[in-house]
Structures are given as C-alpha cells and as structure tokens.
Amino acid sequence: MPVHNQQLHILLVEDDEVDIRNVERAFKKNNISNPLHIARNGLEALNMLKGSNGVEKLDPTPKVILLDLNMPKMGGLEFLQTIRKDPDLKTTSVFVMTTSDEESDKFAAYNLNVAGYILKPLSFERFVKAVSILNHYWTLCEQL
Template sequence: MIHLLLVEDDEVDVMNVRRAFKKNNITNPLYVANNGLEALAMLRGDADAQAVPPQRRLILLDINMPKMNGIEFLRELRNDHDLRMIPVIVLTTSNEDRDKVEAYNLNVAGYILKPVTFASFVEAIATLNKYWTLSEIP
C-alpha cells in the first residue's frame, strides 16, 4: 500500500482528486496538506501535524500555493536527508516552462497539467494509479 500525500491549497481540486480516486476505485490512504510547510510537518511527523507513515510514500504536488510553493517545497524536500528519496509527481495548472525545468531539475517523477474536464482528470488519475502501482516505491 502506498501512502499518498496531496499538497494542494485549492479545496475544489482536493475534492476532485478524492472524486477521481473514488471513480477509479483507488483505496490508497490520501493525506492532504494545504501548502509546502504543512506537507513537510506531516512528512517529518511533527507533533502538531497528521503524520504520513514513513514507508512507501508518494507526493502529488501543486506548484502555486501560499506560504511555501511547490518549487520551494521540492528544494526543501531534496535537501532533507530523510525525505529526499520520496517520489514526487507535480499535478498543477502551471504551464510555465521555468516551473517545469525547475521541477525536473529537482528530480520529480513527472509533471502533469491538470486537465480541464473532470473526465480527463479521472483518466489522468487512472494513469497515475497504474504508474504508482507498477513502481517499486521503498
């Protein structure tokens, strides 16, 4: 079982991910952080945050967020000895080339633009589910 951490500040997008998981019968535990700072606290098991179990973790990351955006979060994650190996898939509306280049420079496993329609979004989540099911995540 893979523990999925969704780092997303938009409540509608969080709801869409939950709905897409349900449509695809994805039963992996889903943890939600509203920004990069909250996500780091959850990953590090800080006392005041809901902890994400330390094994078999995958992060779905938005880029545009308050407090600590996705790129800042990736930099911090990759500089943390205990967290740097966690696979990250960017799931965002940002089609900026600089964001894509920076994300890949920080070793993301993928960069996916959020589809406009819900049906396309469900398909994208189904594809991601196949990916993480086949991946050997420690």
C-alpha cells in the same frame, strides 16, 4: 500464505478545495483505495512528513506526493527543494499537478527530480484518466 502488502500512502499538497475534491473523486472513480493524506501548503506537508511543529508524523511516510506549485506560505518548488535536501525524503516520488504551463516551472520541477509534470486538465474525464495512469505507476512501484 501471501505476505500482506501494506498499501502505498499518498500525500496531496494542494490548497484549492475544488482540486482536492476532484482528486478524491478521481480516486473513487478509479477504485483507488490507497490512503490519501492532504496538506494545504508546503509547510503543512513538511510538518506532516517530519512530525514537526506539533503535527503528528505520517506513518508510514507517503511514497508518492501529488504537488501543486502555486500555494500560500510555501509553494511547490520551495517544498521540492526542501525535501530533496532531506536524506529521509529525497527519494520520494513527486508528481506535480498544476495549472502552470510556464516553461521555467517545468524546468525547475524536472531539475528537482519530479516523476512527472501534469497540467490540470479542464475536463474532469481527462483528470480521471491522468489519475488512472498515476495509479498504474505507483502500483508498479509498490511491487518493487
């Protein structure tokens, strides 16, 4: 009898409602049924990952994080620096999804060991394709 493989949980850290809806729509279009948790800034995401400040800890801990860089309270790079210092979170796969094409942001993100840096495309079709590629990646990871 096959062992039931628990689904990979994904955390989206994004403050823009339109981008959140686009990710949800792209998941639906790609038939991605992985549980998607949403945090609207880095601080909220940390509270969800650690179960701090009265926020219930996500269980299981998401193995993949989709991260925007430009957010209020705690931006993406600061969030990345924080989780890379945390023994329980430092190996989490993080994909940056941002409108920032700044070389300094890309350099900083890759120095913090991101799995990928995705510029938010202008067209929804290209975004759906990007999410499809991500899905292939984490489906592979799930089986390891």
